[in-house]
Amino acid sequence: MNWKAEAKGKSFYFLITLTLCVSTTATEVSNYFDTQGPSFSLEPPSRIEFLNTVGNTVSCIAHGNPVPIVQWLDKENNPITSISKVQHIFTNGSLHFPPFAAEEFRQDVHWAIYRCSASNSVGTIISRDVVVKAVVYQHYEPEVQNPGGFIGSNVLIKCNIPSFVKEYVTVTSWLQEPNFNIYPSLEGDGKNHMLPTGELLLYNITRDDSQKIYRCRTHHKLTQDSKVSSNVGKIQLTEMRELVPPIMNEKKMSLLARVGDPLVLACVAYANPKPTYRWHITRSSNEESMQHMIATGRAKIKDGTLIISAITKSDDGVFYCTVTNSEGSETLEVKLSVSSPLSAILQPRVQTVNLGQTADLICSTSGFPKQQVLWFKDGKTLRSGARVRHLSTEHIRITSIVKEDKGMYQCILKNDLESSQCSAELRLGEVAPQLLYKFIEQTMQPGPSVSLKCSASGNPTPKIVWHLDGFPLPNNDRLMIGQYVTTFGDVISHVNISAVKSEDGGEYECKATSRAGAVTHSARLNIYGMPYIRHMPKISAVAGKVFTLKCPVAGYPIENVFIEKDGIRLPSNM
Numbered sequence: 001m002n003w004k005a006e007a008k009g010k011s012f013y014f015l016i017t018l019t020l021c022v023s024t025t026a027t028e029v030s031n032y033f034d035t036q037g038p039s040f041s042l043e044p045p046s047r048i049e050f051l052n053t054v055g056n057t058v059s060c061i062a063h064g065n066p067v068p069i070v071q072w073l074d075k076e077n078n079p080i081t082s083i084s085k086v087q088h089i090f091t092n093g094s095l096h097f098p099p100f101a102a103e104e105f106r107q108d109v110h111w112a113i114y115r116c117s118a119s120n121s122v123g124t125i126i127s128r129d130v131v132v133k134a135v136v137y138q139h140y141e142p143e144v145q146n147p148g149g150f151i152g153s154n155v156l157i158k159c160n161i162p163s164f165v166k167e168y169v170t171v172t173s174w175l176q177e178p179n180f181n182i183y184p185s186l187e188g189d190g191k192n193h194m195l196p197t198g199e200l201l202l203y204n205i206t207r208d209d210s211q212k213i214y215r216c217r218t219h220h221k222l223t224q225d226s227k228v229s230s231n232v233g234k235i236q237l238t239e240m241r242e243l244v245p246p247i248m249n250e251k252k253m254s255l256l257a258r259v260g261d262p263l264v265l266a267c268v269a270y271a272n273p274k275p276t277y278r279w280h281i282t283r284s285s286n287e288e289s290m291q292h293m294i295a296t297g298r299a300k301i302k303d304g305t306l307i308i309s310a311i312t313k314s315d316d317g318v319f320y321c322t323v324t325n326s327e328g329s330e331t332l333e334v335k336l337s338v339s340s341p342l343s344a345i346l347q348p349r350v351q352t353v354n355l356g357q358t359a360d361l362i363c364s365t366s367g368f369p370k371q372q373v374l375w376f377k378d379g380k381t382l383r384s385g386a387r388v389r390h391l392s393t394e395h396i397r398i399t400s401i402v403k404e405d406k407g408m409y410q411c412i413l414k415n416d417l418e419s420s421q422c423s424a425e426l427r428l429g430e431v432a433p434q435l436l437y438k439f440i441e442q443t444m445q446p447g448p449s450v451s452l453k454c455s456a457s458g459n460p461t462p463k464i465v466w467h468l469d470g471f472p473l474p475n476n477d478r479l480m481i482g483q484y485v486t487t488f489g490d491v492i493s494h495v496n497i498s499a500v501k502s503e504d505g506g507e508y509e510c511k512a513t514s515r516a517g518a519v520t521h522s523a524r525l526n527i528y529g530m531p532y533i534r535h536m537p538k539i540s541a542v543a544g545k546v547f548t549l550k551c552p553v554a555g556y557p558i559e560n561v562f563i564e565k566d567g568i569r570l571p572s573n574m
C-alpha cells in the first residue's frame, strides 16, 4: 500500500508492508471447548525509547484457550519481577517504567533487552526482543555552519547537532531570514534544496546569496520539542581568483535507509574553476548501472545531486561521485545500507499430526538484512537431533512424532535493527485408548493382599475407571485405587486390596476412556469362601433396550447362581 504524505511542500512516499504473522482469530476456533495455543494480539515493538522524566508503559497482550499467562523475561529468558519505584508489572501484563531522576538511572533496567512470554496448557511463545532505552534529558543547541564557496558553485550548509542527542533529533526545516522557509524535498526549487538528511544545498551561488542568513529548525522525537538555532549561518564567498583543485571535507559517508525512502545525495566540493560531477556505482568507471537507473527514470542527477525517489533493495552498496576540474579530481564515497522491515510467517499455523508421523514447519521470511533465523519450542531454543532436523535455516522437519513434540513452535528472524517472530501450534492426532497391561484371573485364599493393574496409552491420555460385576468398586478402607500418568503420557492404574476376604471376589473390569474412544478388560478374582452377594444399588433400565444384570456374587467355588424377580425365578419365559 502506498500513501503520499504532503506537508508544506514536503512530499515523500511511505511504504507500509501489510504482511504480518497474523494470529489465528477466535472465529477460526470451531469449537470453543477446544484448546488453542497462545498468540499475541498485541506484541511489543522492537524498540521503546522514552524520557526519564516521563516514564513509559509497554503492553503485551496474548489470547488463546485457556487464557494465557503473560510474563516479562530478561535477556537470559528469566522472568523479571517488579522493583519498587523502578519497574512495575501490571496485572494486565503491561510493563511500566515510572519516571525517574537522572541519578536513579539503572543500566540493567533502563537500557536493557526484554521479551514477554505467553503460556497456557498448550505451550509457550515469546515475543520479539524489545530494546528499552530510557533517555536522560540533556539540553542541546543546534548550530549552523558557515561554509565557503566560489561564485557559481554549489554550497552545502549543515546544521550540527551534538552527538549525545543526534539519535533523537531531526532537522525539520531551514529559515532564510527573515521569513522564507525551506522544507525537505526531492529536488528543491532550483536555488534552495533542503535534503531529506537535513542539510541545505544552495545551487550556483551568487554574491547576493552570500548576504543571506540562515537558521535551522530541529525536532526532538522524545521531548517533542522544536528548536531554532540561535546562531545563524552565512556563505563565506571566496573572492580570490586562484585555481583550487576539488576539496571535500567529508570523503566517506555511511547512510542507513529503508526500502521506499527517498535518497538525495549531494556532491559538493570547494573548487575553482567550477568542477564537473560524475556519479558511478563502481570505482572503475563502468557507468552502465547508473546509466540504466537514469534511463529507467528511477534516478536523476541534477547539478551534481543524485536523486532516487524510492530506494530499492538493489541500491544497497556504494555510490561514488567524482568531482573534476582543470586542477584535479576528488571522489566522494557513500555507503548505503538498505533495510526493509523483517517479517516471518510460520506455516502451517496449526497442524495435527499422528504419533509416529512426520511434521514440517516452514518459516517464510521477508525483509533484510537477514542475519539470523532462530527456532524455539515452547519458549526455549529448539533442540535438533535425529528426529528434529533443520532441512534449511527456514525449514524444520520432525519425524516419528512423539507426545513431547506437541506444543508451540516459533521462528524468530533477527538483524541489528529489529526482530520478528511467528508461532505455530503442533497438535497430536487423536488415538483411541489401548491397553498396554491387563491383570489376569486369580484364585486365592483369603488373607494376603492383591494388586490389579491396568495401563493404557492414547491421545488424549485416557482415564481408567474400575468396576466390580458392573458396579462401582465398593467403598472400604482395605481397597485403594491409585492412578498416575507416566512421562510418556501413558496412564497406569492399580486397585490394591489388602487382606482379601471372600466377599472381595467377583469380576473386576478396567475401562480406559478418552474422547477418542474406550477399551475395557475384565477378569475374575476368586477368593475361597462361602457364597456372598454384595448389596446391589438401585439400577435403572431403558424401556425397549437390552438390559443386562450380573449378579454381584462372591465366594469360591460357586456352584449355581440364579436370579429372582418379585420372588419368581428367572427366566420365567424365553
Ligand SMILES: *[C@@H]1O[C@H](CO)[C@@H](O)[C@H](O)[C@H]1NC(C)=O
Pocket: 057, 059, 060, 061, 090, 092, 093, 094
Ligand atoms: C494495563 O494497566 C495499566 C495500569 O492500569 C494501564 O496504564 C495500561 O494501559 C493497561 N494496558 C492495557 C493494554 O490495557
Ligand SMILES: *[C@@H]1O[C@H](CO)[C@@H](O)[C@H](O)[C@H]1NC(C)=O
Pocket: 152, 204, 206
Ligand atoms: C548560475 O547563475 C547565474 C546568475 O544568476 C546564471 O546566469 C547562470 O545561468 C546560472 N547557471 C546555472 C548552471 O544555472
Ligand SMILES: *[C@@H]1O[C@H](CO)[C@@H](O)[C@H](O)[C@H]1NC(C)=O
Pocket: 451, 480, 481, 482, 483, 494, 495, 496
Ligand atoms: C498398589 O500396589 C502396587 C504393587 O505392589 C504398587 O506399585 C502401588 O503403588 C500400589 N498403589 C496404591 C495406591 O497403593
